[in-house]
Amino acid sequence: MSAVDWSVLAASLAFIVAYGAWKTRRTRNMDDFLLAGRELGWPAVTLSIMATQASAITFLSTPGQAYVDGLRFVQFYLGLPLAMVVLSATAVPIYFRLKVYTAYEYLESRFDLKTRALAAFLFLAQRGLAAGLTIYAPSLILSVLLGWNIYWTNLAIGSMVIVYTTVGGAKAVGWTQLQQMLIITGGMAGAFAVVVYLLPDGVSFLDSLKLAGKFGRLEAIDFSFDLQNRYNLWSGLIGGFFLALSYFGTDHSQVQRYLSGRSVAQSRLGLLGNGLVKVPMQFLILLLGVMVFVFYQFTPPPLCFNPVQAARVRQGPAAGHYKALEDRFERQFVAKRASAHRLLAAMESGTPADVESARKLLRQDAEASDATRREAFVLIRQADPASGSGDTNYIFLNFVIHYLPVGLVGLVLAAIFAASMSSTAAELNALAATTYVDVARRLAGHAGDASGQIHLTRVFTAGWGAVAIGFACFAHHLGTLIEAVNILGSLFYGTILGIFLVAFYLKRVTGPATFYAALVAEAAVLGCFLWSDLSYLWFNVVGCLLVMLLAPLVHWLRRK
Secondary structure, eight states, rough: OHHHHHHHHHHEEEEEEHHHHHHHTTOSHHHHHHGGEEEEEEEHHOOOHHHHOOOHHHHHHHHHHHHHGGGGGGGTTTTTTHHHHHHTTTHHHHHHTTTSSTTHHEEEEEEOOOHHHHHHHHHHHHHHHHHHHHHHHHHHHHHHHHHOOOOOOHHHHHHHHHHHHHHHHHHHHHHHHHHHHHHHHHHHHHHHHHHHHHHHTOHHHHHHHHHHHHTTTTTOOOOOOOOOOOHHHHIIIIIIIHHHHHHHHHHHHHHHHHHBSSSSSHHHHHHHHHHHHHHHHHHHHHHHHHHHHHHEEEEEEOOSSSSHHHHHHHHHHOOOOOHHHHHHHHHHHHHHHHHHHHHHHHHHHHOOHHHHHHHHHHHHHHHHHHHHHHHHHHHHHOOTTSSSOSSGGGHHHHHHHHOOOOTTTHHHHHHHHHHHHHHHEEEEEEEEHHHHIIIIISOOOOOOHHHHHHHHHHHHHHHHHHHHHHHHTGGGSSSSSHHHHHHHHHHHHHHHHHHHHHHOOTTOOOOOHHHHHHHHHHHHHHHHHHHHHOOOHHHHHHHHHHHHHHHHHHHHHHHH
16 A cells, blocks of 8 residues: 555544544533434434444445355345334334333333343344454454454454544444545445446446346346345345344344434434435445456456465465466466457347357356366365455455555545444444443442443443454454354344334233243244254344244243
8 A cells, every 4th residue: 555545544544533532522421422412313313323334344345245146135135124114113202202221221111120131131242243343344454454463453443443432422423423424435436436447448337237247246136935045035025124123123233323313203214214225325335346346357356365365375385286276267367358358249249149159158267267266265274274265355355455546545445444433333332331221220230420320331332342352353264244244143133123022012921921932032043043054134034933922822821
């Protein structure tokens, strides 16, 4: 990276930390620290919700996911708009009427203390680990760029987020998210413009879409019903709906965002705005990954996009074998590029038979190239068994570092860092709020003045930051980050959602019945994860429905 890029990156990050700490230096009470004073309008609520869910993983791993798998991942979000409508009609007015600090306070008034504690602990376990993944993503960047030790990089990035979140709480999160989203939007838009500009002469944007379509990268919707297929219409609409209901309706990192609204109407509009914007935004990020894929059909890609892994195998006993694979991969690329040009020419002026013949030839060249990459990763795993399952997380990063112009590299990296800081800060604040309100104050009986409460919540913020940093040190074992974070959420979200739906709609079911049903449901979800091939989106359906079916049954048996 150039000095200009480093300056852009450093200035962006320093501004975010300093601005967030300065604007919230006079935080006076728990309403300010946990809910930003309950004074946000709907645009700020929408922005805060989007910034919280759009972590660095979204902008680092999602384009790589599209590079290897096309637009199919967008189906993951198809159930989200409907979930926003349901939550706006149900959860928002309930939370506002009770004036709760966390969603789990409601469960004690509806059920009992142990059911509230169970839901809170499930949230703390899931979100505490997920925060580690959002720290790991930008650490990955610096470790690749500079060859830094990933563990020390996790510590540095996590500490920077902890600083302004601990100082300002929810207000710091809210004040910095506008700046972060502006940086994110500018960086990703610039990357999209550059990748289109860098396409070779004679290959237009429309041509690139046609070529991507021939590779199957534009197949956004899969209508087949397959419980083992992670991404199809049905897993997105049904499993994604249940996941979005739980994430936005029971995960306090999101509930806290719209509890900060100044009224029920403002919070509802904020949720609905997120439902309208999220799917198009995710589609455009995936389309960026598809364009990077097309770009690398005409520009030689590396055999492995992770330079650290590639360097390690080149220095080991398999160096000769790896060099032979690189030479073969380079020859295969030349043939594949010629086939791509041949296919474009056939689509321009050839017959349907010419197009089909050119398409088959291109597919054969691509399959041969993919086979060489798979063989290379066998060598990489032999050289370093802890290297993970692939290089998907590094694809977009490789393009950014090597092909974006000076200045824009720093801006895109600043966008990824800003996304990480925004999401991680919101998560740490939500974790601290839940720990104080649902554990320290309710279970441990802590009481004190506003200053003492804020001080203890700041301690919890720093503590959860330390937990997240610790888990970040193990994240390189988890494969594709965008999938890892959603799999982790799906292990818990269904059960938590089931508890809340019983509370909302099954009025006669009591706390003990719901508590025991939730324990069984969570055990069943973990069993599905460990011993079945069920796609992870369906874990949310399994957990939720089991709680809703078992809770009335246990209630009836207890009465008998």
